[in-house]
Structure formats: C-alpha cells, structure tokens
Amino acid sequence: MIPRQETVTFSEMETLQYGARIGSTLTPGTVVALSGPLGSGKTTLVKGIARSLGISTAVTSPTFTIIQEYQGIMPLYHMDLYRIDSLEEFDLLGAEEFFYDQGVTVIEWSEKISSILPSTTIHISCRIEQDQSRTITVGEAS
Numbered sequence: 001m002i003p004r005q006e007t008v009t010f011s012e013m014e015t016l017q018y019g020a021r022i023g024s025t026l027t028p029g030t031v032v033a034l035s036g037p038l039g040s041g042k043t044t045l046v047k048g049i050a051r052s053l054g055i056s057t058a059v060t061s062p063t064f065t066i067i068q069e070y071q072g073i074m075p076l077y078h079m080d081l082y083r084i085d086s087l088e089e090f091d092l093l094g095a096e097e098f099f100y101d102q103g104v105t106v107i108e109w110s111e112k113i114s115s116i117l118p119s120t121t122i123h124i125s126c127r128i129e130q131d132q133s134r135t136i137t138v139g140e141a142s
C-alpha cells in the first residue's frame with residue numbers, strides 16, 4: 001500500500017502537472033481510482049496522466065461514453081462512472097476486464113465500484129477547499 005500523501009494545487013495547471021507526475025510513475029496493469037465530488041479535479045488529473053503517457057489526443061470527460069481508450073506508450077482506459085448507478089450496471093458493461101489488461105485504467109467516481117477494485121489499486125481522492133484550491137490525497141487513510 002502506498003503511504004498516504006496530500007498535495008494541494010492552486011490552479012488547473014498545477015493539478016495537470018501533478019497528474020503528469022503521477023502518470024510518470026505508473027506501470028502497465030495499474031488501476032487508479034479517483035474519488036471526490038464534481039469539479040474537484042479528477043478529469044484534470046487524467047489529462048495530466050495522459051500527457052505523461054505521451055497521449056496527444058485531447059482527453060475529454062467521457063460521461064456519456066463511460067469508457068474512453070487512448071493509445072500512448074501504453075493504453076490508457078479512462079472510465080467516468082458518474083452515470084453508473086450500481087455495480088450491476090457496471091458489470092453489464094463488461095469493463096472489469098480492463099483492470100487486468102496491460103494498460104493503465106483510471107476511474108472517475110470509483111467509489112461506486114469500490115468492492116471490485118483490484119487490491120493493488122492506487123486510490124486518489126480530490127477535495128475542493130473553500131479558497132478553491134484542491135487537496136489531492138494519494139493512498140488510503142490508515
């Protein structure tokens with residue numbers, strides 16, 4: 001388990017850069033679970049991760065498509081489960097197999113499927129502070 005680490009970002013650019021830093025440490029087969037409310041910076045982190053994987057296609061919020069696939073130095077599977085209401089609904093997508101693929105899977109609203117995430121999942125939570133800065137916590141509270 002990764003030791004818990006908190007980082008505060010003060011702009012979109014800083015969140016993007018922090019995402020790129022996280023991305024540069026990821027190895028094939030890693031699942032990254034992003035939790036936190038709407039607007040807290042999850043998609044921005046994914047954009048940074050994509051950049052560090054050499055993906056030049058613009059990463060958008062795949063709210064309606066649920067899963068978006070990008071090709072970089074390894075595949076990136078970006079899932080946004082905002083519109084998923086239950087684990088059963090997620091199961092119907094057949095998307096769990098991506099977790100065990102040789103790509104990086106990054107999941108927004110991962111709290112909705114927490115019970116089926118691999119034990120090696122990297123957990124990242126995002127929080128909006130009153131001054132609009134974002135607190136990004138990597139690793140789980142112990």
Ligand SMILES: Nc1ncnc2c1ncn2[C@@H]1O[C@H](COP(=O)(O)OP(=O)(O)O)[C@@H](O)[C@H]1O
Binds near residue numbers: 014037044
């Ligand atoms: N540290 C920050 N300070 C201010 N705005 C930020 C910060 N990080 C990200 N943002 C902005 O917050 C907005 C929502 O971010 P987004 O990544 O789409 O959130 P989410 O995917 O969690 O809904 C974006 O416009 C983004 O530019």
Ligand SMILES: [Mg+2]
Binds near residue numbers: 042043061080108
């Ligand atoms: Mg988002």
